[in-house]
Amino acid sequence: MTRLQPLRLHGYAVSNYFNIAHAALIETATPFELVTTRASQQAEFLAISPMGKIPLLHTPAGWIGETVAILGYIEDCLPIPTLHAADPFQRARERQVINVVQLYVEAPVRSLFPGVFMGANNSPVSVAAARITLDRAVVALRHLVAPGPFLMGPALSYADLFAFYCLDIAERVCGFVYRRSILAELGLQGWFAQMAQRDSTQTVLALFEDAFGQYLKEKNATYRFRPVGYRTRTPAIEQRPA
Ligand SMILES: N[C@@H](CCC(=O)N[C@@H](CS)C(=O)NCC(=O)O)C(=O)O
Structure with missing residues (x-):
């Protein structure tokens, strides 16, 4: 197209989620611009984001919300399969991993954001409920992924991008709330470190x-953040204000 x-x-x-979509645009060499926009009700x-969430992709045909749909659109506009395998079975397995990460890692971890990143408290009930789902997800992901060197084999896929940005946040939350390392439990520290070296990740x-440090201050968060010092490595991208 x-x-x-x-x-x-x-x-x-x-x-x-915004970061997953941003990384996918960079990794697929799709031309794009970033527009700073906050979620709102x-x-x-x-009218453009029915759930009031970000990210949103503005395309010549209109608006797309939900990261999985955005990744699907990016991929479908490419001349050849790039970050999804060409083989239907392999492609389905990539999507399976994405779903497991989104529903059973990211969602429970997100339920704990208030007490970690937003200056509020998490009830013991929500901490215990999130743990049950996370424990099941760890077992599931141990069955589903084995870095070789990427999660689904020799090639980078959307599953890597999705898992990287969700596990990054999950690692922060699980360390803070449970004093546990979800990356260690999954045996994914080496994969994570390699992913962190990619140009797209650095950017x-x-x-x-920059944004997270500011956000935590605004929210008076209990979580203490130590920046690693990532540096933009890809060519400058136009950034428009909201
Ligand atoms: N399922 C959505 C989740 C997106 C999402 O939760 N975005 C958060 C920011 S990371 C948001 O917009 N939160 C505001 C809200 O929930 O009101 C997706 O895949 O894009």
Whole structure:
């Protein structure tokens, strides 16, 4: 498909979902612009993002929300399969991993954001409930992924991008709440360290570190953040204000 104007990715770099979509655009060499946009429940925003969430992709045909749908669109616009395997079975397995990470790692961890990143408290009930789902997800992911060197084999896939940004946030939350390392339990520290070296990751996480430090201050968060010092390595991208 030919596009006359670049795609515009709306959101901001505190969001792990925005960061997945940003990394996918870089990794697929898709031309794009970033537009800083905060999630909102205002009617005007709900008209383009019905759940009031970020990220959002503005395409010549209209708006797309939900990261999985955004990744699907990016991939479908490419001339050849790039970050999904060509083989239908392998592709389905990649999507299986993405779903497991989204529903059974990211969602329970997100339920704990208030007490970690937002200056509030998590009830013992929510801490215990999240742990049950996380424990099951760890067992599931041990069955599903084996770095070789990427999660699904020799090639980078959307499963790697999705898992990287969700496990990054999960590692922070699980360390803080449970004093446990989900990466260690999954045996994924080596994979994670390799992923962190990619140019796309460095670029995305450089923006994350700036935005996240500011966000935690705004929220008076209990979580203490030590920036790693990621540096933008890919060519400058136009960033428009909201
Ligand atoms: N399922 C959505 C989740 C997106 C999401 O939760 N985004 C967060 C930021 S990381 C958000 O917009 N939160 C605001 C809200 O939930 O009101 C996706 O895949 O894009």
